Amino acid sequence: MLDRMEGKYDVVVVGGGPAGMGAALGARDSGAERVLILDREPEAGGILWQCIHSGFGLHYFREELTGPEYAERFFEKVIDYEVDLVTNSYVSGISVDSDGTKSVRVMNEEHGMDTVNTKSVVLSMGCRERTRGSIRIPGTRPSGVLPAGLAQKIVNLKGYLPGKRIAILGSGDIGLIMARRLTLEGCKVAGVFEIMPYSNGLTRNVVQCLEDFGIPLHLSTTVAYIHGLDRVEKITVAPVSKDLKPDMSRAWDVKCDTLLLSIGLIPENELSLSLGIQMDVVTGGPRVSSTLETSMPGVFASGNVLHVHDLVDFVTRESLLAGQFAGEWAQGVRRPADNIRLVPGDNVRYCVPHSLSPEREHTIYMRCKEAMMPCRIRVGNLMERKLRFVVPAEMIIFKIKPDLLDKFHGDTLRIDILPAEKGKRHD
Amino acid sequence: MIKAKQYTCIGCPIGCPLQLQHEGKDITEISGYECDRGAKYAKQEFTDPRRDMSTTVEIIGARWKRLPVKVTGPVEKDRVMEAARKIHELRVRAPVKLGQILIEDFLDQKAIHVVSCRTMERID
Amino acid sequence: MxxxxxxxxxxxxxxxxxxxxxxxxxxxxxxxxxxxxxxxxxxxxxxxxxxxxxxxxxxxxxxxxxxxxxxxxxxxxxxxGFARIGELVVAQGEEDIPVLEHLKKQGENKGVPGLEMWDQKRLQREEPNLSHKLVAALHAPSAGxxxxxxxxxxxxxxxxxxxxxxxxxxxxxxxxxxxxxxxxxxxxxxxxxxxxxxxxxxxxxxxxxxxxxxxxxxNPRKGEEYMLDKRLMGLVRRLIFPVPKPTTKGILIIPTFNGTIMVGPTAEDTDDRYDVTTSYDGAKQVFDFVSNICPSITERETITEFAGLRxxxxxxxxxxxxxxxxxxxxxxxxxxxxxxxxxxxxxxxxxxxxxxxxxxxxxxxxxxxxxxPPRFGTLGIEEQQKLIKENPLFAKIVCRCELVTEAEIHNAIDHGARTLDGIKFRSRAGMGRCQGGFCTTRCMDILAKRLGLSFHEITKRGGDSWIVTEMGKVKNR
Missing domain, CATH: 3.50.50.60 (FAD/NAD(P)-binding domain)
Known part of the structure; x- marks a missing residue:
């Protein structure tokens, strides 16, 4: 295909967003010589180019950057590290030969359909937005109902507005950010409606994107009906009862021409599923070992394709690691198989990775089901940590040291989030 | 006369409801915070509230129609809309480099500029 | 004249x-x-x-x-797209069997070919994901x-x-x-x-x-339909009908031509000739009913819903x-x-x-x-490669969910598409599980270029169904 795509790669990374770039850098760090990123967009960087607000990089660069700045810094590193990058390319399938070599099938306007051979693969396709269909809003089906991220692309890259008078369902960060963004562009944002009794976004965004501009946030309220034949004309919103069903006796109408949906993200795993990789039904991503390897040997996953993160810095951190292990794998390093299964217990929605090995230190990423404050995390009988609070919108990250695991003789380690014990002070 | 102002702390997801009491410009009491960040935040919000500011401007001759830009220092909260209007008057021609200064000493603040947040090549 | x-x-x-x-x-x-x-x-x-x-x-x-x-x-x-996948009218109890027999006789008199009664065992073998409580079915192989x-x-x-x-x-x-x-x-x-x-x-x-x-x-009679995720493809292979009622053939399980399963329609008389709204009640009716016939179908699998008027x-x-x-x-x-x-x-x-x-x-x-239409996504790799050789735009993916290529978007426009829905219904771009999240702006770019329109002049389906508006107009307000 391309000159630079000829021959056999050590690591091929599917997707060139922050996860893919991180994985490629990690792979090069591990000593892998030939690393290739395939990206379907005209430029690597993923969704970061349209996230023009600041708030990126505090953990990784120790500096607050906008999305494009974060993307460009990484992009420069990718070039410095001599990673091959082919854009406008869509990976339509991966197959595994008898010797373990992976053939990655790529489609590209310039070069048609071809395959690239590689020893290992990192899946970093990211995630996509949930749509109207996934939450089932009754009413008509006019133009003007769209996911907030698509609206963000329309405004920040294409240079158009999704409408003039906007309502937003869901208080995820993208929705909050878009409320401010559209206000700055002269739109009227009529309100943000959140079905849960708490915001799903960062407090900082509630304050700086809504309160600063006098945009009302209606908690425990949802959109119960969409009106308008060709274009949205208004929506009916209603407070919800305990079972999250709208109470139509207290409903009211909101005039708007646009309804943005900021109702969550779903890992994009069509490719993983076509490979027959084992999935976690809760995260919507692959099940991975402590080396971030999927159930298919030599295929790794990281970033939002694995589980949806709240901060790009954590995507980067996880992806560097996935890239390292993928690079090692390509060079013939085989780590001992994990022998401890990690399972979510009380008030734990999920935890990643799905298994551990006493061989090294592990970073555990997890989310709670319900807000709790104060509380403690208990990892089997190995460790307990006090926390001031947990909320579903914020990922919990902690490390487990190998010496702790050395003392563990079971095969299943359960993680619980429990209320703080009475009488004991939390810090 | 003592007056009260309410803030929501943005330091962490707890979002402590802060109460600040003041007599004219003098703060008499801050309460409602769980950690020191709350007190500090309320004080800042009362004396000189500022916001990070980023938006896009029109760009000609590039792959995309908009160029992301930011102000290199926080902007007074009350002037955010004014700042947006000013920045939106800009029209840039590709190529542009990351960090390139587009407006110098923005809103008459020394060494606070409007800069490009990315490189965009010229595409004809 | x-x-x-x-x-x-x-x-x-x-x-x-x-x-x-x-x-x-x-x-x-x-x-x-x-x-x-x-x-x-x-x-x-x-x-x-x-x-x-x-x-x-x-x-x-x-x-x-x-x-x-x-x-x-x-x-x-x-x-x-057309396939004779066959149809089953399923009996939920012994009392439904005479109705099946009546339908069989009525069909035979009208010349409907191949009608056959299936007992429970046969039904379970042919459609193992249907409820095991169903007692019998009438199979009509010529339905499609x-x-x-x-x-x-x-x-x-x-x-x-x-x-x-x-x-x-x-x-x-x-x-x-x-x-x-x-x-x-x-x-x-x-x-x-x-x-x-x-x-x-x-x-x-x-x-x-x-x-x-x-x-x-x-007197319009509204029907609500619910389209389910591709994940359920193959769950049911034939059209599934309940025993019919006077106003309607009932709520059905429809494996569409593309394999995606659709459930519905409801039947509700309405005075409003533009009432193509879906409702909480309609969804409840559909899923309560369908889950009795095929327990693995739930409301959670919905990717989109719509209503039409008979x-x-x-x-x-x-x-x-x-x-x-x-x-x-x-x-x-x-x-x-x-x-x-x-x-x-x-x-x-x-x-x-x-x-x-x-x-x-x-x-x-x-x-x-x-x-x-060429339907690239349904072809084997060799055929796909042949198409790409003829036209490199077949190697450019526009809709990732349904694997629709840029060549197919051009084909849709060549064959009359003038709106985003026109493209969607001809090429399937935007019909998949992300419902246009990915391809909307791509399709708009191509439409704008081909029709010589500005981005903001593109509509979803004509009339007042504009999709985006210009920035300046708001700014200068």
Missing amino acids: YDVAIIGGGVIGCSIARELSRYQVRTVVLEKYAEVGFGTTKTNSGIIHAGHHSSPDTLKGQLVVRGNTLFDQLCSELNF VINPYEFAFALIENAVDNGVELKVDSPVLKIDVVKDGFVFHTPHEQIASRFALNCGGIFADKIAQMVGLNDFTI AVSNTNDFIMGPTNIKGFINVAGIQSPGLTSAPAIAEYVCYILKGEGLVLKPKGNFKHHVPG
């Missing part, structure tokens, strides 16, 4: 247009929306009925079997599924190739009855014809009233034939099995026109064939 004006470009109007295009007749189709098939047709369940459900005493009951048999040839000529909008697009394309004129965005506002025929007023022009075919669907009674005919009414007449049958106004012919009240009957209706209408004095002289150069 046209010989025939067809009012309404739904699947009925398009079928008649194509049939008339075989003859030396000047025909025009007046469609009120931006593209054909954008009314009831695109919300149709897409079922080609075997014909055993409707009584032979009705017009619809007579035309349906003939319609069904015409689909094989139509499909081979027009290349729309099509994509109704593709059918309408192919029909009109072929008709236009053979000389029919299509006028979109042309609602008929007023009809003058003149000496030799009719003058139709649309927002843009006045059009004259000798014969008028009233294929106005939901509005057919209003069209009839324009020439002073008040002898029937259309054009039910006060006679509860098709209303077809000449009227007191010479030359004005009704083709109205076309409810289920209207889609299946469409080809037979088209033949029948030609017969009526002949009776009314229109000379139908066959054309020597009638083109039977339209190529149909």
Whole structure:
């Protein structure tokens, strides 16, 4: 295909967003010589180019950057590290030969359909937005109902507005950010409606994107009906009862021409599923070992394709690691198989990775089901940590040291989030 | 006369409801915070509230129609809309480099500029 | 002056247009929306009925079997998606079995081929994911599924190739009855014809009233449909019907032509001719019912939902034939099995026109064939590579969920797409689980470039369905 795509790669990374770039850098760090990123967009960087607000990089660069700045810094590193990058390319399938070599099938306007051979693969396709269909809003089906991220692309890259008078369902960060963004562009944002009794976004965004501009946030309220034949004309919103069903006796109408949906993200795993990789039904991503390897040997996953993160810095951190292990794998390093299964217990929605090995230190990423404050995390009988609070919108990250695991003789380690014990002070 | 102002702390997801009491410009009491960040935040919000500011401007001759830009220092909260209007008057021609200064000493603040947040090549 | 004006470009109007295009007749189709098939047709369940459900005493009951048999040839000529996947009417209890037996007998009398009673064991073997509480089923192998909008697009394309004129965005506002025929007023022009075919669907009674005919009414009956995630593909292989009720064939499980499963429709009478809304009650009805028949189908799997209106007449049958106004012919009240009957209706209408004095002289150069869309995603790799060699735009993915390529978007525009929905219904871009999140701006870019429009001039489906607006307009406010 391309000159630079000829021959056999050590690591091929599917997707060139922050996860893919991180994985490629990690792979090069591990000593892998030939690393290739395939990206379907005209430029690597993923969704970061349209996230023009600041708030990126505090953990990784120790500096607050906008999305494009974060993307460009990484992009420069990718070039410095001599990673091959082919854009406008869509990976339509991966197959595994008898010797373990992976053939990655790529489609590209310039070069048609071809395959690239590689020893290992990192899946970093990211995630996509949930749509109207996934939450089932009754009413008509006019133009003007769209996911907030698509609206963000329309405004920040294409240079158009999704409408003039906007309502937003869901208080995820993208929705909050878009409320401010559209206000700055002269739109009227009529309100943000959140079905849960708490915001799903960062407090900082509630304050700086809504309160600063006098945009009302209606908690425990949802959109119960969409009106308008060709274009949205208004929506009916209603407070919800305990079972999250709208109470139509207290409903009211909101005039708007646009309804943005900021109702969550779903890992994009069509490719993983076509490979027959084992999935976690809760995260919507692959099940991975402590080396971030999927159930298919030599295929790794990281970033939002694995589980949806709240901060790009954590995507980067996880992806560097996935890239390292993928690079090692390509060079013939085989780590001992994990022998401890990690399972979510009380008030734990999920935890990643799905298994551990006493061989090294592990970073555990997890989310709670319900807000709790104060509380403690208990990892089997190995460790307990006090926390001031947990909320579903914020990922919990902690490390487990190998010496702790050395003392563990079971095969299943359960993680619980429990209320703080009475009488004991939390810090 | 003592007056009260309410803030929501943005330091962490707890979002402590802060109460600040003041007599004219003098703060008499801050309460409602769980950690020191709350007190500090309320004080800042009362004396000189500022916001990070980023938006896009029109760009000609590039792959995309908009160029992301930011102000290199926080902007007074009350002037955010004014700042947006000013920045939106800009029209840039590709190529542009990351960090390139587009407006110098923005809103008459020394060494606070409007800069490009990315490189965009010229595409004809 | 046209010989025939067809009012309404739904699947009925398009079928008649194509049939008339075989003859030396000047025909025009007046469609009120931006593209054909954008009314009831695109919300149709897409079922080609075997014909055993409707009584032979009705017009619809007579035309349906003939319609069904015409689909094989139509499909081979027009290349729309069609598959005879078969149908099962399932009995939920012993008391339903006599109804199945009645349907079987009714079907056999009408010439429906291959009807067969299945016992519980056979049913479980053939459709293992259906509820094990079902006691028996009636199998009708000749039932099938099509994509109704593709059918309408192919029909009109072929008709236009053979000389029919299509006028979109042309609602008929007023009809003058003149000496030799009719003058139709649309927002843009006045059009004259000798014969008028009233294929106005939901509005057919209003069209009839324009020439002073008040002898029937259309009472829309709404149906809500719920499209499920591709994940469930293959769960059910045949159309699944409950035992029918007087107003409806009931809520069905429909493995669509593309394999995606759809459930619905509801049946609710409405006064509002624009009421294409879905509702909490409708969804509850559908999923409560379907989960009894196939327990693994849940509301959670929904990727999109929509509603359509059936054009039910006060006679509860098709209303077809000449009227007191010479030359004005009704083709109205076309409810289920209207889609299946469409080809037979088209033949029948030609017969009526002949009776009314229109000379139908066959054309020597009638083109039977339209190529149909390429459907890259359904092809094997070798065929895909061949297409890419011919046109590199086949290697450029525009819609990732349904694997639609840029070449297919161009093909859709080449074959008449003018709106985002026009592209979606021709190419499937935007029909998958992300519902256009990824491809919307890409399709808009291509449409804008090809049609010479600005980005903000693109619409979802014509009219006021704009998608984006210009930045400056708001800024300078």
